[in-house]
Amino acid sequence: MTAFKKIEDHLRKEAKNLLEGGKVTLVLAYARGFDEKHPVPCVVKAAADADHLVFNEYCTYNMARYLTRYPVGTKIAVAVKGADSRAVVQLIQEGKVRRDDLVILGIPATGMKNQKTGEVIDAKTTASTINPVLYDVLLGDEIHGVKAGSPYDVLAEFEGMDKDARWAFWKKEFERCIRCYACRKACPMCYCDPCFMDASRPRWADKSPTDDGTLMYHLTRFYHLAGRCIDCGECSRACPVDIPLHLFHKKVAKECEAMFGQAAGMNIEDKPAMANFKGEDSDQMLG
Amino acid sequence: MKKIAIDQFSELVKVLAERGPLYAPVKGKEGVNFQAIKNPADVTLDFYNTVLSPKSVFFPQSEDMIRYRITHGATEAQPVPQESRPAVILGVRPCDVRSFEIMDRHFLGAGVIDPYWKSKRDNTTVIGFAFDVSAAADPADFYNTFGYGAADPEGSDVFMVRTDKALLLKSMTDRGKKLLDSLGFLQVAGAQDEKVFEETVKKGKAVRTRSAEINPQVIAKKLVSVFDNGEFWQKVTMACIACGACTYGCPTCYCFDISDEMLFKEGSRKRFWDACTFTDFTLEASGHNPRPRIFQRYRQKVCHKYSYHVDKYGCISCVGCGRCTRVCPVNIDIFSIVDEANKL
Ligand code: SF4
Ligand code: SF4
Ligand code: SF4
Ligand code: SF4
Numbered sequence: 001m002t003a004f005k006k007i008e009d010h011l012r013k014e015a016k017n018l019l020e021g022g023k024v025t026l027v028l029a030y031a032r033g034f035d036e037k038h039p040v041p042c043v044v045k046a047a048a049d050a051d052h053l054v055f056n057e058y059c060t061y062n063m064a065r066y067l068t069r070y071p072v073g074t075k076i077a078v079a080v081k082g083a084d085s086r087a088v089v090q091l092i093q094e095g096k097v098r099r100d101d102l103v104i105l106g107i108p109a110t111g112m113k114n115q116k117t118g119e120v121i122d123a124k125t126t127a128s129t130i131n132p133v134l135y136d137v138l139l140g141d142e143i144h145g146v147k148a149g150s151p152y153d154v155l156a157e158f159e160g161m162d163k164d165a166r167w168a169f170w171k172k173e174f175e176r177c178i179r180c181y182a183c184r185k186a187c188p189m190c191y192c193d194p195c196f197m198d199a200s201r202p203r204w205a206d207k208s209p210t211d212d213g214t215l216m217y218h219l220t221r222f223y224h225l226a227g228r229c230i231d232c233g234e235c236s237r238a239c240p241v242d243i244p245l246h247l248f249h250k251k252v253a254k255e256c257e258a259m260f261g262q263a264a265g266m267n268i269e270d271k272p273a274m275a276n277f278k279g280e281d282s283d284q285m286l287g
Numbered sequence: 288m289k290k291i292a293i294d295q296f297s298e299l300v301k302v303l304a305e306r307g308p309l310y311a312p313v314k315g316k317e318g319v320n321f322q323a324i325k326n327p328a329d330v331t332l333d334f335y336n337t338v339l340s341p342k343s344v345f346f347p348q349s350e351d352m353i354r355y356r357i358t359h360g361a362t363e364a365q366p367v368p369q370e371s372r373p374a375v376i377l378g379v380r381p382c383d384v385r386s387f388e389i390m391d392r393h394f395l396g397a398g399v400i401d402p403y404w405k406s407k408r409d410n411t412t413v414i415g416f417a418f419d420v421s422a423a424a425d426p427a428d429f430y431n432t433f434g435y436g437a438a439d440p441e442g443s444d445v446f447m448v449r450t451d452k453a454l455l456l457k458s459m460t461d462r463g464k465k466l467l468d469s470l471g472f473l474q475v476a477g478a479q480d481e482k483v484f485e486e487t488v489k490k491g492k493a494v495r496t497r498s499a500e501i502n503p504q505v506i507a508k509k510l511v512s513v514f515d516n517g518e519f520w521q522k523v524t525m526a527c528i529a530c531g532a533c534t535y536g537c538p539t540c541y542c543f544d545i546s547d548e549m550l551f552k553e554g555s556r557k558r559f560w561d562a563c564t565f566t567d568f569t570l571e572a573s574g575h576n577p578r579p580r581i582f583q584r585y586r587q588k589v590c591h592k593y594s595y596h597v598d599k600y601g602c603i604s605c606v607g608c609g610r611c612t613r614v615c616p617v618n619i620d621i622f623s624i625v626d627e628a629n630k631l
Contacts, residue, residue: 179531
């Protein structure tokens with residue numbers, strides 16, 4: 001694997017060239033935060049600022065999350081790791097961003113760490129996508145020979161529970177939810193404006209943090225992400241009270257993959273599973 | 288001054304919990320947070336600071352103000368009675384203790400007295416708890432900026448210091464003295480203990496957090512003068528995803544929303560935390576929003592705390608606890624932003 005420091009050098013160089021050559025007007029990547037272990041997502045607009053960019057094991061953010069902020073037609077270079085690149089692909093499939101507007105700077109990386117715990121997060125979230133699935137420039141060598149497990153391995157314990165135990169599990173987890181909405185806001189696929197939770201006519205769920213409203217929020221969000229979640233794990237990492245949202249998303253993703261034969265954001269030619277109809281689609285969900 | 292052996296601590300917790308509501312730090316999956324204590328064994332003193340602030344004891348995330356029932360042609364409505372039992376909150380870090388006074392200025396001193404805050408505040412004895420003065424401060428903290436030390440007893444009713452074998456409890460107010468006097472099983476502390484207490488307070492002054500020269504009056508004016516510097520605000524808030532984590536974690540954020548929520552014929556009028564960073568924070572019924580952009584809303588957060596609050600209440604509404612930075616999913620750091628604005 002290419003050392004993070006080297007990737008950082010390449011990132012700076014590419015950003016500088018792209019901005020100088022006028023190929024893009026902005027570069028979405030990472031910069032130093034209040035210390036090294038706490039980088040921040042950043043946008044660079046001038047070649048002279050490219051030297052502020054950083055890359056290290058704490059650059060966990062999925063920068064694809066920021067793409068939908070800019071009007072279609074804005075030329076953007078975006079730094080993406082494996083799972084992040086799937087978000088870009090999924091956004092292209094959904095017509096939210098245009099392939100020609102983007103210069104995708106791919107970063108093959110393993111050993112990314114959770115900022116809060118220092119724990120290596122690969123196995124938890126991005127297990128199957130170490131290398132970006134789509135890119136224009138690679139900022140490091142592709143990684144081969146690492147034994148990548150299935151992204152669904154972490155579900156073993158959860159799947160071992162019966163229906164009642166699962167219900168009890170989620171009810172207990174959601175008791176901690178403070179409805180800060182960091183999960184939806186960190187998610188690259190949660191771009192609805194307004195989100196159903198912010199609508200007041202009709203009001204879909206209690207605005208105050210009642211248990212029922214919280215359940216309504218999460219279950220609806222889980223289903224809105226069906227066939228769209230690209231397994232970056234940002235929702236769980238963003239949560240200030242550590243609710244393992246990615247487990248539910250993975251479970252839905254697994255069932256979706258089994259039913260419709262495609263995982264989200266893997267192939268730019270695919271149509272989003274929930275927006276497509278094929279004769280051979282599973283009708284299991286109807287029965 | 289009183290003291291109790293560490294291995295007797297659960298005895299103290301038990302008595303306090305039996306007498307009335309006791310709020311204390313409890314370890315959960317997400318870290319340590321204040322909770323109403325049902326089981327004395329749940330209380331922990333092994334934590335740096337709680338993930339969320341202690342404000343929820345006086346200003347719960349959601350609170351019913353009126354309960355009502357709609358019957359044939361009429362609505363029966365009852366105000367919700369306010370808590371009147373004496374309560375104790377135990378284990379509040381010095382910087383967080385200061386947040387209560389700041390919140391008092393708003394909820395009690397703005398010309399209108401907020402009965403919900405007042406009833407709980409009036410009935411609650413605050414037991415402050417010194418940080419471990421031999422350990423480094425968390426890198427996100429910046430309470431030194433406001434002149435607070437890691438073991439400042441000011442503002443607490445009782446201040447608690449942990450030594451190897453005991454907890455020293457010193458009353459700082461009449462209310463605190465009353466509480467300690469009522470706990471007959473506490474030992475009387477000796478001269479040596481007094482010395483340790485004083486030394487801890489002193490050592491607390493030497494624990495360094497990040498710090499900046501911030502004069503309330505100066506920064507208040509400065510922020511108004513850079514209000515229109517959109518480029519600056521957009522730059523420093525670019526990463527912000529407009530969630531509510533920083534606000535919900537903050538001990539001095541007091542914005543709330545009010546809504547009637549009903550199931551079938553019964554419902555309540557509630558107030559619950561709101562956050563200035565939310566998309567719909569100042570969304571008007573017409574559909575117009577005077578702060579549609581994230582940088583405008585985050586600017587409101589900074590200017591409210593460091594400028595408008597100074598004008599209105601004479602102090603900055605921030606205690607440098609570092610929580611907003613710690614819980615922010617993208618590491619937005621209010622300290623750096625204010626510091627940068629100060630130098631513009
Ligand atoms: S739901 Fe979570 S894991 Fe899935 S794309 Fe959104 S943030 Fe990433
Ligand atoms: S980030 Fe966590 S606490 Fe916040 S709304 Fe989502 S699940 Fe709830
Ligand atoms: S603004 Fe941040 S540092 Fe200041 S009191 Fe609130 S949470 Fe603490
Ligand atoms: S500063 Fe951080 S915690 Fe606060 S709204 Fe923005 S992203 Fe959320």
